[in-house]
Amino acid sequence: MIETEEGIDWAVGEALAFATLLVEGNHVRLCGQDVERGTFSHRHSFIHDQETGERYDHVMMNQDEELFTVSNSSLSEFGVLGFELGYSMENPNSVVLWEAQFGDFSNGAQMSDDNPYVIPEMDPTFRKQIQECNWQVVNVTTPANYFHVLRRQIHMEFRKPLIVMSPKNLLRHKDCQSNLSEFDDGAGHPCFNKQGTRFKRLMKDQNYHSxxxxxxxxxxxxxxxxxxxxxxxxxCRVEQLCLFPYDLDQRExxxxxxxxxxxxxxxxxxxxxxxxxxxxxxxxxxxxxxxxxxxxxxxxxxxxxxxxxxxxxxxxxxxxxxxxx
Structure with a gap:
């Protein structure tokens, strides 16, 4: 993939996002049930020796090992995500990710998503994540856009939680691929922002119209x-559902x-x-x-x-x- 600069799939795009963030000196923390391997065997952050049990980290390369944390956690969504939410608040310059093993396993975690704070003397109100504006919600459809939205979390001038709702069938879909040129940081390009990333909140039509x-x-x-x-x-594909890209939508x-x-x-x-x-x-x-x-x-x-x-x-x-x- 790297030699041909074509056919970058979802797993490689994610690994490139983690690697570039680590090279910049950022702390990347990933947790969830079976996140080392990935629920659908797409990640393999660590390779284990079957004879010695030693673990090889191919993502870190020459970086500080303490910067990259991947922990298989128990299937206790509310407890694990609540801890990670607090960790991210205390360490705003870290990229903290919690991965639901399956989409329906976010039910218990939704209490943390919908109510990141408690109103004194009032019962909590549970709502759908997509209806609130205190979270960013995206449904990215290309490995390159997934790469950029992960990098955007640390390069934004403010901190706002992100919910990625992309379907698992994109992990190995033959049409879900990006070229290496789509992963550049956009230095000097007038359409790119100042954060070293070019996440596309909205993708305009890609068909050829005669x-x-x-x-x-x-x-x-x-x-x-x-x-x-x-x-x-x-x-026209809306990649960021919340906050809705009104400016790009009206232009389209x-x-x-x-x-x-x-x-x-x-x-x-x-x-x-x-x-x-x-x-x-x-x-x-x-x-x-x-x-x-x-x-x-x-x-x-x-x-x-x-x-x-x-x-x-x-x-x-x-x-x-x-x-x-």
Whole structure:
């Protein structure tokens, strides 16, 4: 991968993020159940000798070993994440990560996510992470963007917790690859910020349109969506769900003055950032379609919801017909 400068996958992108942060002298701390190997065997931060039991750290190279901490913790989400949250507050210049072994294992940890502080004499209020603005929530879809969002945590001028909600199928997906040129720090590039990272909060359409942008009939705002071959449809991927990139979104909408704006999310209405995208829709969205990703979800709720919004009134209807792009 490094020699050809192509085909960098998710695991290598993460390792490059850790390595570059360590070279800069930053402390990287990773915990969670089976994080040394990675739940789906993609990380392998340490290699163990089967005969001697010795552990080889291939990430540290010549750096101080104390800067890189990877600890397999028990499956006690609330306790472990609560400790790590306090650790990050006391050490703001450290990159502290807690990894849920599976997505549904964040249920217990959500109490720490939603209430990082306690209001005296009041009961805690639990809410979905995506609905609050005291956390950053991203759904990155490329190894390079994952690399940059990890580096952004330490290079920002302020500290704000980050929740990465990327699906596990991207770990080895053949289309989820980046070129080495996408991992540079962007020195001297006018579009890059001053923090030595170029995380893309929003990715504009990457299809080749033979027609003029005025001929695009539909602009799809979505997350983790694969590009399609339609010449009259543009797809814009929202990589950062919260805080919503209003500036980039408005700039992208102006490119397609005649396009119908559609927000498409997989899953049910209370999942996958649907509420956040709907709240952030300060523009006049003609439709918001949500397609159920599983039969179980379809059983609990109609697999397709069509929200039609106008200036005078709003109506909602449910349908089991497939979503036509």
């Amino acid at each position: 027609d003029l942008e005025e001929g695009i009939r539909r602009l799809i705002l979505c997350s983790e969506r694969k590009k399609i071959g339609g010449k009259d449809i543009a797809i 909408l102006k490119r397609y003055p005649n396009g119908e704006i559609v927000c498409v999310v997989p899953g049910r209405a209370n999942e996958h950032g649907c509420i956040q995208l709907h709240r952030a829709s300060s523009w006049n969205c003609q439709a918001l379609w949500m397609k159920s990703s599983t039969w179980a979800a379809a059983h609990l709720q109609p697999p397709l919801l069509d929200f039609t919004k106008s200036t005078s009134k709003s109506k909602m209807r449910s349908s089991r017909k497939p979503c036509k792009l």
